[in-house]
Amino acid sequence: MAFEEHEKSFAGKKIFQFPAEKIPKKKPLNKAIRLGAADDEYDLSDDHVPNQMKALAATSWAAEVDTMVVGFWGSDPTVPSDAVVKALVAHKDKLTGLRHLFVGDIHYEESELSWIEHRDLAPILSAYPSLETLKIRGGSGLRLKDVAHDSLKSLTIECSGLSQKTLKDVLSASLPSLESLELWLGNTDYGCDIKVKELDPLLSGHLFPRLKHLGLRCAPFGDALAAKLGNAPILSRINSLDLSGGTIGDKGGKALCESAAISALNELTIVYHFMSEPVSKKLKELCKGKAKIDEGDAEQEEDEDRYPDVGE
């Protein structure tokens, strides 16, 4: 998985890169304000985002900013996002309108997904009690400790390896308004040490009473997950399920076909998988055309990338 460029929009708004000079006198209409390294900006100092945030907080329209995107924040991919968190917390009384936040709009030339480094992002939630959307890219070091937030409706974590600790943080968070949860599980090579049974509290349906959309993407135990999901109470509570990017094959696909609740979903998305044509077809039929399932890829791609020593 490689993000090749910066996102062109977030929360339904096009991006406005906060400039170094000629800061607008009025809030750019209907735009997501972006901080962090712009396209083709390199070698910025670790103070770059804090400085930008200070300048943003000093504008006359800071309180009108409802959507923010934070891009690459460091001089070096190993720099964690703490300075970003601190800056957000420091200016919470100025950025009172913030409702939708994306931390980590970083493409692979700035940093590989697996190298993006965070610490505890929970202080952001404490500082912004009216925040509705939080999207995080990067799983290494990520924590969301002791979260209790009444307004958050959507939480997304994109990463190449979600740790047990992070998962526990999310599953023990109090998020009564949460409607959409998307977690990328990832790969053991990149820090995913989660076993499928650790998702049981989520699958039991006891958590997140308002949840409507669930994404459990890039699952390394695709078949086992699908088997559990088939009978899981959560499936009858949600409208929409996304299992893209994982290792789900025919075993898992068949388990989903046998699930009573699957056909009741409004939307089933499985892009990139290992199911054969007949199984994908059956699943699509069961979901009466509301499924978005691509051709999948029955072949292991990994070996293509291995190369023998050239002997120079």
Added chain:
Amino acid sequence: MRRIVALINPGSRRHTLLSNALSSRNTGELAAWSWLSAATAPEQFPFEGPCFVRFDSPGQDSDVQRRLLAAGADGDLPPHAEHLSKNQALELPADRGRIVAPAQWYAGFCTTLQKIENTLRPLGVIQSHTAGQIAALFDKRKTHARCAEKGIPTPTALPNVTSFESLVETMRHVQTERVFVKLAHGSSASGVIAVSNQNGWRALTTMEIDRSQKEERFYNNRNLRMYSRTADIAKVVNYVCREGVHVEQWEPKARTRGREFDLRIVTIAQKATHIVARIGRTPITNLHLGNQRQSGEALSCILSEEQLQDCVSVAEATARLFGECMVLGVDVMLTADRKRSLVIEANAFGDLVPDVFDSKGRDTYTAWVDEVLG
């Protein structure tokens, strides 16, 4: 007229380019002594009459690899290095990209080279390289030591690293937070680990740990990975240490448009002829890892004439140090402040840089043929 013979893997890219070079100079067909034949029967040189033997890379052929490993089965290996018996070596199953017993491979390679040279000497063959200098070039520790001895600037080596634990200790002792840990006998980004402790221990490497088998295996993988669990970092570092390791300070390189770069400078008869800049988005700049390259006039956008001359100068000094090698591929970097040029690596067969031309419009192989004929 001496017959030009290449000690090479027939059908390889190098073979094709060398053949084309010879054809373009109307020197007839390239005679090839395949590495497989040479490794199987080094005492049987298949050509008669006065010959010029061009030594070239044995890499990327699994049958040759098996033979060279077998030849090293009785070799003098480091105490805990991987070891295969002769039969195990010859019967090694195909497994693309797998890193197997590098120290044993090196021992077998050196033994075979020596046997080949012993065959060629009495025949009055002229060699493009000597066995001794190839052997030194395939050992990063020896290459580094020789350069340092002669005052050729290189990154500082960290001595006495025998394990991850001793690496941690040594780094603390010399007060450095970033090093390159390299397999002494690897090449082309095989067995190179960039280790840092700036924000917790991190290792960036092409070495993939495959845990799917009973015993863990290591592979060269185009996708750079970052290990952040110390157990994994220790695994790759310890493996490399067991096989023979060379550790250096990780010197930040000069940048062009925000990205680090270095140069591959090809020397022919000790003179720099072809230069290509390798621009990487990661610390491991080898070309085949999908990094960008720039050569010819485009180089002037990246570094000044003076800086270029400085790099050329250290490359040529290295080539003179390995004066029995007609061809050399020297990797040179400029420090971040652009004040110093450092030799990072010297490759005995480092002239595979297609699409790079000298001032006369010749690729490296054509330039080499002209040198031999001239």
